[in-house]
Amino acid sequence: MPKISQKGIDMPASPIRKLTPYADQAKKSGKKIYHLNIGQPDIETPEIMLNALKNIDFKVWAYTPSEGTASYRNKLTEYYNKINYNIQPTDIIVTNGGSEAITIAMQACLNPGEEVIIPEPFYANYNGFACSSDVVVKPIISYIDNGFALPSIAEFEKVITDKTRAIAICNPNNPTGYLYSREEMEALKELCLKYDLFLFSDEAYREFCYDGKEFISPMHLEGLENHVVVFDTVSKRYSACGARIGCLITKNKELYQTALKFAQARLSPSLEGQIAGEAAVDTPDSYFQAVSQEYTARRDTLVKGLNAIEGVFCPNPGGAFYVVAQLPIDNADKFCQWMLESFDYENETVMMAPATGFYSTPGAGTNEVRLAYVLNQDDLNKALTCLQKALEIYPGRTI
Incomplete structure (x- = not known):
């Protein structure tokens, strides 16, 4: 056999x-x-999103552009710029769920055998994405005793090698629910600049911050524009896990063009998911x-x-x-x-x-x-x- x-x-x-x-x-x-x-x-799921699906009217269920439809990326740009990301539609690649965005980023940013540092515990599928991309995960452990706060920068520096290419965070965190502070994000910024690393930011739970706490994205940090890659999805924000629509966002044009080649290789994200996702942006506060x-x-x-x-x-x-x-x-x-x-x-x-x-x-x-x-x-x-x-x-x- x-x-x-x-x-x-x-x-x-x-x-x-x-x-x-x-x-x-x-x-x-x-x-x-x-x-x-x-x-x-x-x-x-928001009614506006479900109605968009019910009212779909096309004669041919066609491919979309590999980076996603222009109308959806324009609409997404409105959403992100309301929260001060200062991006263009040409900074967005629509993906088949947030999972594909992560896989594309790993393949576009890291060579086989190179390393991404991730504070743990972390979303379990990062291990699977890294395995399928021939990427090595270097964990930095956080502890339940202090609520899984970000480990010290000294702990990160202990594991940085000549193979280190990126740091990945999920904020707010899955599985711990930990929300990174502005001070922690600024520390990560300085680390990425010092060692010239990508900063992957999984923001699937952006809308779920409690007790009046502030959400800080690396997109809010000046001077990090060419280092940041954001992963996002409609799954959690709109309770639409089955839609399988996400996106990758980066202002790094060389990275964008590289990631787009991987997106072209899988042809396109789903048309109906983008239609629903576009409508969802108008979900009321x-x-x-x-x-x-x-x-x-x-x-x-x-x-x-x-x-x-x-x-x-x-x-x-x-x-x-x-x-x-x-x-x-x-x-x-x-x-x-x-x-x-x-x-x-x-x-x-x-x-x-x-x-x-x-x-x-x-x-x-x-x-x-x-x-x-x-x-x-x-x-x-x-x-x-x-x-x-x-x-x-x-x-x-x-x-």
Whole structure:
């Protein structure tokens, strides 16, 4: 039998989806599962976006330009310039989800074997994108004790080598919900200028900042224009994960033209997704205000509930809709699987993502899980009850 590639062997499984077979089996046995494992919001997609899909009227479902339609990129420019990015439509490449934007940037900015530094825990699929692009992830660990704040610049400098080409951040962070401060962003700016590095900024959760905290993008920092690559998506902002429309933004013209070649190789992003995305830009502010209030309430419910469980610690995140919690368990992967295979409380259980998959450092996150507060407060409270009952009887409890 022919052998599969080494890259295929090395490709990591998603900690968000790898337990799905166990969840499917649990459902078949009649259990109700509270899905806190994945960032699939239950918030309704804006009506203006759905209506744009319903009213599509074309005779030929044609290719679009590889960089995206002019009308959508013009509309996106309006959105970004309202938040002071000072960009042109020619700075945007529309992609098939934010995932493709990240992959294109890695392929356009780094040679095989070169390195990108990423504070961890980080979005698990960065490992997969790096593997498929022959890029090496150099993790810089952050700690739950201080809420996963950005590690010191000295820690970054320890791992910078002649192969280092970029630093990547997700702000607000997935999986921790940490929101980077202006001081932290300025420190990253100076580091990128000192070592001539790209700064990748994943901003999928830009709209989800709580308690009046300020969102700072590297696009807001003067003097970094040729270093910054922003990744964005409609998935979270408009609760439209299935649209699979994202974008890559850079003012670096040489990088833009290079990235465009990769975009041309995959032909084009979807026409219908761009139509919906263009309409979505006119979503009223009231939609985001209501969503922010709802997520703030859900965050407060989940964080308070987690910290009320004996042996559990969960910092209060400043953004996104995730938390990483430390549990009194021996192994997060075993525990999350056990929750689906062997546990139920009143025929209900909880699906979570083991945090080990959000780290590159071996052994990190073994007693941590990521939970997404994408369910209503009543369901969150029921999930918390299940978790508490599970921890009381879990064979691998450590305290």
